[in-house]
Amino acid sequence: xxxxxxxxxxxxxxxxxxxxxxxxxxxxxxxxxxxxxxxxxxxxxxxxxxxxxxxxxxxxxxxxxxxxxxxxxxxxxxxxxxxxxxxxxxxxxxxxxxxxxxxxxxxxxxxxxxxx
Amino acid sequence: xxxxxxxxxxxxxxxxxxxxxxxxxxxxxxxxxxxxxxxxxxxxxxxxxxxxxxxxxxxxxxxxxxxxxxxxxxxxxxxxxxxxxxxxxxxxxxxxxxxxxxxxxxxx
Numbered sequence: 001x002x003x004x005x006x007x008x009x010x011x012x013x014x015x016x017x018x019x020x021x022x023x024x025x026x027x028x029x030x031x032x033x034x035x036x037x038x039x040x041x042x043x044x045x046x047x048x049x050x051x052x053x054x055x056x057x058x059x060x061x062x063x064x065x066x067x068x069x070x071x072x073x074x075x076x077x078x079x080x081x082x083x084x085x086x087x088x089x090x091x092x093x094x095x096x097x098x099x100x101x102x103x104x105x106x107x108x109x110x111x112x113x114x115x116x
Numbered sequence: 117x118x119x120x121x122x123x124x125x126x127x128x129x130x131x132x133x134x135x136x137x138x139x140x141x142x143x144x145x146x147x148x149x150x151x152x153x154x155x156x157x158x159x160x161x162x163x164x165x166x167x168x169x170x171x172x173x174x175x176x177x178x179x180x181x182x183x184x185x186x187x188x189x190x191x192x193x194x195x196x197x198x199x200x201x202x203x204x205x206x207x208x209x210x211x212x213x214x215x216x217x218x219x220x221x222x223x224x
Contacts, residue, residue, distance in 0.1 A: 107158035
């Protein structure tokens with residue numbers, strides 16, 4: 001079964017450092033997402049990406065964050081200068097097409113970011 | 117108005133039936149989804165309702181009432197492996213947003 005792949009599974013970094021989280025969405029999917037989940041809390045939307053550009057972003061997704069689709073398969077989330085409160089699980093997800101039947105998000109296994 | 121409201125925790129006994137409710141704000145509503153998340157895992161899709169009524173998938177069913185802006189997930193014949201968090205979710209513009217999740221505790 002097709003899956004969304006994320007790397008690394010766990011990253012530990014120092015406050016102020018740059019972090020890049022990588023995702024390979026399902027190949028024929030059109031919409032790509034990053035979500036964040038602080039331990040024990042809800043899954044929070046960060047950003048959606050369609051047709052090689054950001055289609056929507058949340059208040060959390062400030063200037064420290066950026067996303068890229070550098071080639072036909074990878075989808076990256078960059079945090080420019082990490083803060084302690086960026087410590088969370090980051091999930092990548094993809095969707096075949098919006099408003100086309102069940103909106104079934106397929107999530108990757110997540111990248112746990114720990115900022116010290 | 118995008119928020120989804122669901123109880124934070126529910127406790128039930130193995131073998132029983134449990135219902136997890138979700139209310140939502142109606143602006144731009146297309147349908148309601150349910151996801152399951154085990155500790156340390158990723159959310160996985162369970163069910164979706166675009167229209168009023170019940171959708172059944174094995175032991176899990178989901179119900180939607182658009183006139184009441186309300187839905188629920190029904191889990192039957194509870195098993196210990198059903199202990200997880202359950203999130204209702206909805207499409208809003210080009211994003212899918214989640215409720216805060218309901219932690220289901222199952223007692224033997």
